Amino acid sequence: MEAYQAFFDAHYDRTARALAIVLDDVDLAQEATQEALFRAWTRWARVSAMERPEAWLYVVALNVGRRLGRRQSRARSGGPLEDRAGDGPGFEQQVEGRLALADRLRALPPRQLEAVVLYYLADLPVGDVARAMGCAEGTVKATLSGARRNLGMRDIERSGT
Amino acid sequence: MTDDESLRRDLRALAEAAPTDRALARSLVAGRIRRRDRARRLGQALTTLAVVVAVVLAVVVAAGGSPGSAGRVRVPTGRLTTTTTTTTTTATTIAPAPSSTTTTAAPSPVVPTTLSTAPAPTTVPTTTASTLPAPFGIETPAMTLAVDCRGTTTAWNNTTTCVVAGSPAGMPPGPPPSTPPPNCDRAAVSVEVHPTASGHQVTVTGDLLNSAGGNCLVTGYAWFPPTDPLLGSDCGPAVEITASGHPGTGVLAEADSPGCATTPYLATPGYPIEASGFTWTAPPGDYQATLVWPDEGQSVPVAFTVAG
Numbered sequence: 001m002e003a004y005q006a007f008f009d010a011h012y013d014r015t016a017r018a019l020a021i022v023l024d025d026v027d028l029a030q031e032a033t034q035e036a037l038f039r040a041w042t043r044w045a046r047v048s049a050m051e052r053p054e055a056w057l058y059v060v061a062l063n064v065g066r067r068l069g070r071r072q073s074r075a076r077s078g079g080p081l082e083d084r085a086g087d088g089p090g091f092e093q094q095v096e097g098r099l100a101l102a103d104r105l106r107a108l109p110p111r112q113l114e115a116v117v118l119y120y121l122a123d124l125p126v127g128d129v130a131r132a133m134g135c136a137e138g139t140v141k142a143t144l145s146g147a148r149r150n151l152g153m154r155d156i157e158r159s160g161t
Numbered sequence: 162m163t164d165d166e167s168l169r170r171d172l173r174a175l176a177e178a179a180p181t182d183r184a185l186a187r188s189l190v191a192g193r194i195r196r197r198d199r200a201r202r203l204g205q206a207l208t209t210l211a212v213v214v215a216v217v218l219a220v221v222v223a224a225g226g227s228p229g230s231a232g233r234v235r236v237p238t239g240r241l242t243t244t245t246t247t248t249t250t251t252a253t254t255i256a257p258a259p260s261s262t263t264t265t266a267a268p269s270p271v272v273p274t275t276l277s278t279a280p281a282p283t284t285v286p287t288t289t290a291s292t293l294p295a296p297f298g299i300e301t302p303a304m305t306l307a308v309d310c311r312g313t314t315t316a317w318n319n320t321t322t323c324v325v326a327g328s329p330a331g332m333p334p335g336p337p338p339s340t341p342p343p344n345c346d347r348a349a350v351s352v353e354v355h356p357t358a359s360g361h362q363v364t365v366t367g368d369l370l371n372s373a374g375g376n377c378l379v380t381g382y383a384w385f386p387p388t389d390p391l392l393g394s395d396c397g398p399a400v401e402i403t404a405s406g407h408p409g410t411g412v413l414a415e416a417d418s419p420g421c422a423t424t425p426y427l428a429t430p431g432y433p434i435e436a437s438g439f440t441w442t443a444p445p446g447d448y449q450a451t452l453v454w455p456d457e458g459q460s461v462p463v464a465f466t467v468a469g
Contacts, residue, residue, distance in 0.1 A: 008190070012183050017176035026179050027441060034186050038193045101171050120165070121172045153164040 004044055008037055011054050015061050018121045021105060022113055023065045032065035033057075058122050059132040062114065104151050112147035115140055189439065345369045345377035345428055348452045348461035350402070361467050363443040367402040367452035369434040377428045400434055404450040406443055443467045 012033060019029035036057050040047045047053045105113055111133065118129045119140070130137045348369050355362040371377035428434040445467050453460040 008187060009183065012186055013181045014176075016181045016186075017179045020179035021172065021176055029179065030181065030186065031439065034190050034193075037186075038190050041190070041194050101175050105175075116168075117172070120169050121176060148164070151168065153168065 001044070003048060004041060007040070007048070007053065011057055012037065014122070015054075015057055018058065018117050019061055019065050021121065022062065022117045023069055024106065025069070028065055028069055032061045032068060035064045036061035052124075052128060055122075055124050055128040055132065058118060058124065062132065108147055108150055112143055112150065115143040116147045119144055185440070345371055345434065347372040350450050350452050350461060350463040352450060352463065352465045354467060357442070360442045360444060362440055363404075363448070363467060364440040365402055365404050365450040367400065367450075369400050369452065370428045400452065402450060402452045405448050406441070406446070
């Protein structure tokens with residue numbers, strides 16, 4: 001199962017970190033990613049044959065994370081993402097920037113946040129984001145447009161979105 | 162740099178702030194896979210032998226005998242005993258053949274690491290007084306165990322494990338409502354504490370079995386059919402374990418869809434159904450781990466304390 005191991009190594013960190021932003025909880029993100037990777041193993045023949053198995057991983061991990069988050073919303077231990085920033089050169093500036101971005105992300109409606117993370121961080125095409133969010137591509141584009149406005153970005157027409 | 166590119170860069174920088182431990186994750190996922198594979202093999206063995214039972218009984222009846230006269234039947238793949246009652250109910254007890262049990266140590270698809278999960282709770286020594294379970298059928302209160310591991314271990318490699326076993330609270334007296342096979346009526350929750358420099362690492366796992374020493378089955382349940390857009394319907398876990406203070410859920414692999422109950426998980430003597438655990442760094446305080454088997458609506462909570 002070298003292919004599965006390679007898949008695991010290639011996508012665990014990226015998926016867990018993307019979910020940490022969406023869920024605002026590092027431990028919850030890791031748990032959800034592990035569960036999603038476990039499910040990937042149980043359906044590996046099917047998942048590995050997908051055009052973008054990493055998209056499937058994000059979607060399943062996100063679903064698991066949402067469910068666990070609802071269940072454990074009163075018993076969180078992971079702490080918000082910005083608390084885990086490490087030390088190093090420019091530490092204060094890095095933390096300041098992260099806090100500002102984290103605050104803006106946290107202010108987004110949940111659907112906009114999911115769309116932003118799936119599109120900008122997970123690099124999923126709009127079609128996959130739409131499947132992940134259970135909506136039409138046009139809805140994803142509108143959601144991303146609203147997110148850009150809320151993040152203070154210029155809302156210009158783009159060919160992709 | 163466009164706004165899009167800037168946002169991508171900032172998001173990645175923010176994401177990089179999240180620590181991940183891939184080695185630990187691989188170990189934990191490997192544990193889930195091993196437990197799922199073992200439970201599934203046992204379930205398949207049960208299904209196969211059930212077919213054999215049906216065929217044998219059909220042959221006996223066709224030959225002019227009665228099911229009750231079949232008595233004890235030996236089949237090459239295992240030891241199988243059938244008994245009958247005056248009703249149409251047939252109790253079946255099956256001990257898996259050695260070939261079934263020796264396949265439980267299947268190679269993991271993920272390379273195990275030294276950060277492996279705890280050993281099976283049924284084999285680890287109990288380091289604190291455990292509350293022994295009441296005989297099945299007697300109503301018992303929720304099990305409570307205070308775990309104080311303070312001062313008992315100091316090194317990474319040393320482990321303090323506290324185990325409590327008990328029947329689920331509130332279970333009504335009398336025999337289990339459905340036979341065969343018997344219900345899973347006894348649970349063991351293991352709490353393992355590793356003292357580390359950064360705090361106590363706590364691992365919780367659970368076992369589920371039949372207190373009378375027989376087999377038992379649990380099945381998955383319909384879970385989130387509409388929310389897995391790429392896979393369609395799915396089934397929930399047959400057994401899961403949760404702990405206060407940790408957002409995750411340790412899960413014995415979910416059953417296959419459709420139907421959810423078509424691939425039950427089987428516990429046999431010496432081979433309980435295990436809920437794969439999870440590990441987190443727990444600040445000092447009071448916690449509760451709960452083993453749940455949702456299909457039966459049963460759970461066993463275990464309270465424990467992590468010392469400062």
